[in-house]
Amino acid sequence: MADQRTIEALRRALSRLPGVGPRSAQRMAFHLLERDREGARLIIDTLERALSDVGHCSRCNNFSESEVCEICSSARRDAGLLCVVESPADLEAMEKAGFYQGMYFVLMGRISPLDGVSLDELGVAQLRILLDSGVVQEVILATNLTVEGEATAHALTELLRGRGITVSRLAQGVPAGGELEYLDGVTLEHALSGRHEL
Amino acid sequence: MARASSTGVILHSYSYRETSLVAEVFTLSHGRLSVIAKGAKRPRSAFRGMLRPFWLLDLAWSGRSDLVTLTRADPLGPRFGVEGEGLLCGFYVNELIVRLLHRFDPHEALFQRYVNTLEELAAGQAPREAVLRGFEKHLLRELGYALVLDRDESGQSIRAGEHYRYLADRGAIAVDASAAGSIRGASLLALEQEDWQDPACLQEVKSLMRRMIDVRLEGRPLQSRRLVRQIRQLASG
Numbered sequence: 346m347a348d349q350r351t352i353e354a355l356r357r358a359l360s361r362l363p364g365v366g367p368r369s370a371q372r373m374a375f376h377l378l379e380r381d382r383e384g385a386r387l388i389i390d391t392l393e394r395a396l397s398d399v400g401h402c403s404r405c406n407n408f409s410e411s412e413v414c415e416i417c418s419s420a421r422r423d424a425g426l427l428c429v430v431e432s433p434a435d436l437e438a439m440e441k442a443g444f445y446q447g448m449y450f451v452l453m454g455r456i457s458p459l460d461g462v463s464l465d466e467l468g469v470a471q472l473r474i475l476l477d478s479g480v481v482q483e484v485i486l487a488t489n490l491t492v493e494g495e496a497t498a499h500a501l502t503e504l505l506r507g508r509g510i511t512v513s514r515l516a517q518g519v520p521a522g523g524e525l526e527y528l529d530g531v532t533l534e535h536a537l538s539g540r541h542e543l
Numbered sequence: 544m545a546r547a548s549s550t551g552v553i554l555h556s557y558s559y560r561e562t563s564l565v566a567e568v569f570t571l572s573h574g575r576l577s578v579i580a581k582g583a584k585r586p587r588s589a590f591r592g593m594l595r596p597f598w599l600l601d602l603a604w605s606g607r608s609d610l611v612t613l614t615r616a617d618p619l620g621p622r623f624g625v626e627g628e629g630l631l632c633g634f635y636v637n638e639l640i641v642r643l644l645h646r647f648d649p650h651e652a653l654f655q656r657y658v659n660t661l662e663e664l665a666a667g668q669a670p671r672e673a674v675l676r677g678f679e680k681h682l683l684r685e686l687g688y689a690l691v692l693d694r695d696e697s698g699q700s701i702r703a704g705e706h707y708r709y710l711a712d713r714g715a716i717a718v719d720a721s722a723a724g725s726i727r728g729a730s731l732l733a734l735e736q737e738d739w740q741d742p743a744c745l746q747e748v749k750s751l752m753r754r755m756i757d758v759r760l761e762g763r764p765l766q767s768r769r770l771v772r773q774i775r776q777l778a779s780g
Binding site for chain 1 (some may be wrong): 592595596628633635638641766769770773774
């Protein structure tokens with residue numbers, strides 16, 4: 346059907362979004378065309394602006410609209426302390442908690458050979474430059490506690506070795522408000538092996 | 544709807560839609576298969592935290608298509624504690640299985656060997672390279688490409704002091720010691736017996752196995768190999 350070609354193209358474009366299958370894509374396409382053309386315009390304009398204005402911070406690699414992001418240019422934060430996270434969402438979570446006063450580095454992913462993600466796909470070259478500047482004294486490896494996150498942390502310890510930098514890894518165990526009865530065995534195991542003396 | 548269950552190990556998993564996971568699994572009775580665990584990422588899902596690699600699980604699933612639906616995943620003991628370099632070796636072994644085994648093709652002996660391999664990588668007693676060469680040898684045998692390591696192409700016994708060229712489709716061919724790409728008989732016999740007292744043999748066998756695996760991969764690259772190379776580069780400079 347030649348008269349449906351554009352709709353089909355729109356459907357295919359929308360299904361490039363993560364978590365959107367062909368059926369959701371079709372629903373979105375019909376909704377925008379039939380019920381919310383104004384919303385479609387808004388999406389186009391905002392996307393256009395985001396694509397042209399949002400890049401990566403030259404220091405921490407997080408998304409940023411300026412050369413150096415707000416956190417990295419803050420004078421009140423401890424530039425000697427660096428927390429390495431996988432994604433901007435992880436950084437957001439840390440910031441929301443509000444207690445961390447150091448700097449960040451965002452890898453924009455984690456090592457996962459079976460997904461085709463290796464070190465070259467992460468911001469490791471930029472991290473090396475940051476470390477070479479000599480300002481960083483302590484690095485907290487805050488990658489996720491998945492096998493991919495652990496492998497990423499392992500690779501980074503190789504990068505950090507011999508630099509005289511203190512390296513630590515996030516602790517794992519019982520979450521705040523957690524009742525032992527409802528914890529899974531793995532978490533309990535970590536909590537036990539990582540227990541500390543009072 | 545067909546139901547089945549087996550002991551199995553997750554090789555790899557990735558997010559699917561908002562709350563589900565799709566996993567590649569190696570099972571004892573059904574070989575490699577792909578499962579979908581619906582709602583696995585929901586806070587109260589029974590699958591939450593379970594679908595991780597390097598863990599012997601009791602699995603049950605239903606369905607007939609290429610992607611079956613996971614209905615049960617219970618741990619059979621603690622996870623294999625593979626860490627650091629051992630973790631990278633684990634990725635390599637998992638990638639070999641994903642790339643080379645066909646779906647729904649049972650390989651019970653190989654599954655046992657896989658579990659032993661994970662145990663050995665976790666224990667860290669045996670040299671990791673030796674553990675990997677042993678697994679590769681069994682994998683090739685299970686795929687129907689067993690290496691002939693005690694006789695040469697003409698049926699003569701392999702002699703430790705001789706040199707050979709090993710070709711995937713012909714086996715060992717006796718050559719002059721100076722021939723490029725040759726391997727010592729001692730190395731072929733070391734692989735045959737999985738006896739690695741001579742570290743030089745391990746090194747020679749590594750390049751032999753890399754070639755043999757590459758033949759079966761038919762040009763597809765192994766990401767975990769690339770990763771190990773990249774990490775070595777990080778460490779060196």
